[in-house]
Amino acid sequence: MSPQALKESWTAQLRAKGRRVTKQRLAVLEAVQANPHATADQIIQAVRQELAGITVQSVYVILADLTDINLIQKFEPPGSASLYETRTGDNHHHAVCIRCGKVQDVDCTVGAAPCLTPQNFHGMAIISADVLYRGICTDCQKAEEKEVAQAQQVAAQAALAS
Amino acid sequence: MSPQALKESWTAQLRAKGRRVTKQRLAVLEAVQANPHATADQIIQAVRQELAGITVQSVYVILADLTDINLIQKFEPPGSASLYETRTGDNHHHAVCIRCGKVQDVDCTVGAAPCLTPQNFHGMAIISADVLYRGICTDCQKAEEKEVAQAQQVAAQAALAS
DNA sequence: GTTTTTGCAAATGATTTGCATGGAT
DNA sequence: ATCCATGCAAATCATTTGCAAAAAC
Numbered sequence: 001m002s003p004q005a006l007k008e009s010w011t012a013q014l015r016a017k018g019r020r021v022t023k024q025r026l027a028v029l030e031a032v033q034a035n036p037h038a039t040a041d042q043i044i045q046a047v048r049q050e051l052a053g054i055t056v057q058s059v060y061v062i063l064a065d066l067t068d069i070n071l072i073q074k075f076e077p078p079g080s081a082s083l084y085e086t087r088t089g090d091n092h093h094h095a096v097c098i099r100c101g102k103v104q105d106v107d108c109t110v111g112a113a114p115c116l117t118p119q120n121f122h123g124m125a126i127i128s129a130d131v132l133y134r135g136i137c138t139d140c141q142k143a144e145e146k147e148v149a150q151a152q153q154v155a156a157q158a159a160l161a162s
Numbered sequence: 163m164s165p166q167a168l169k170e171s172w173t174a175q176l177r178a179k180g181r182r183v184t185k186q187r188l189a190v191l192e193a194v195q196a197n198p199h200a201t202a203d204q205i206i207q208a209v210r211q212e213l214a215g216i217t218v219q220s221v222y223v224i225l226a227d228l229t230d231i232n233l234i235q236k237f238e239p240p241g242s243a244s245l246y247e248t249r250t251g252d253n254h255h256h257a258v259c260i261r262c263g264k265v266q267d268v269d270c271t272v273g274a275a276p277c278l279t280p281q282n283f284h285g286m287a288i289i290s291a292d293v294l295y296r297g298i299c300t301d302c303q304k305a306e307e308k309e310v311a312q313a314q315q316v317a318a319q320a321a322l323a324s
Numbered sequence: 325g326t327t328t329t330t331g332c333a334a335a336t337g338a339t340t341t342g343c344a345t346g347g348a349t
Numbered sequence: 350a351t352c353c354a355t356g357c358a359a360a361t362c363a364t365t366t367g368c369a370a371a372a373a374c
Contacts, residue, residue, distance in 0.1 A: 018353095019353085020354065022348070022354065024354080057341090057355085057357075060340070061341095062354090062355090078238035078292075106283065122266045123299075124300065126257070129295045130240075130296070131294075134290045135288040135289050137285075182329070182372085183374095186329080202363075203363090215331085217332070219332075223365090226364095227329095243362085
């Protein structure tokens with residue numbers, strides 16, 4: 001979608017939910033759209049490029065409200081600050097790199113229902129399932145290979161010197 | 163395992179990891195064992211039954227250390243305080259009730275590897291997958307049925323009165 | 325006795341809230 | 350003109366940290 005079309009779409013959706021269309025809200029939406037998996041802090045920095053005076057608290061309030069009306073989605077990785085994304089409505093999961101912290105979307109190909117078939121649900125009526133993968137992203141895999149190679153070189157030199 | 167056997171097991175494991183065995187650590191382990199999915203706050207309350215003087219910060223330090231040596235496991239549900247459990251090592255997931263917040267274990271029957279087979283992993287080397295189910299527990303299902311029944315009664319009486 | 329643990333106070337980071345003003349409809 | 354949204358300050362909540370005293374080895 002073009003930036004213009006996005007803006008119109010957001011405006012329409014805000015109005016549809018009885019929310020007023022303000023430059024602050026549009027700026028927050030733009031920032032979240034521009035940087036998927038952005039933290040509140042990153043969003044604040046980005047929004048301030050356009051609206052220098054906006055306060056931290058306003059951005060938090062706006063983020064919470066946009067989350068309520070499902071225009072954005074909040075994702076809370078364990079142990080770090082919440083991330084916000086414009087991708088909503090579809091059932092997708094996240095993969096976080098345990099080395100650099102980068103978060104990537106993972107499409108759920110199994111439909112909206114729970115993706116596992118566990119034996120023991122204690123009679124609970126399941127509404128949704130969130131899946132968080134932890135792993136090492138491609139960049140960090142390369143970086144680790146490089147480190148291993150360097151460590152081997154150092155070890156070889158130490159063996160020579162002794 | 164009997165309380166006594168548990169205590170000996172913990173003692174052995176602490177020693178094996180080079181940790182000193184203190185009454186504080188044992189009390190924390192006991193509290194976590196007694197109440198699976200306990201919050202730090204609940205653990206502090208429980209431990210103070212035995213060790214009235216123990217401080218909040220000590221319990222946090224102990225919990226972090228016990229988590230490091232894998233004697234307990236930390237679970238961070240989105241939007242609420244961390245929970246601690248003694249069940250470690252095996253791959254199990256959690257189901258949280260969106261109404262009362264109760265957390266229950268869900269056995270993962272698919273083995274230790276990622277339980278989904280998503281198409282799009284971005285080349286990431288996956289190490290583990292955490293799954294969080296959201297739903298309504300049996301108690302809350304009953305409570306909701308009761309509420310619906312009462313609402314229908316009220317509606318019926320209103321219809322009669324008009 | 326030495327080193328790790330604990331106790332205490334104070335700080336931190338993320339996020340929320342109450343109240344007055346300002347802007348969108 | 351009306352009422353929701355924003356700005357501001359201060360509070361809250363969970364958790365961490367630095368340093369001195371106490372306890373386990």
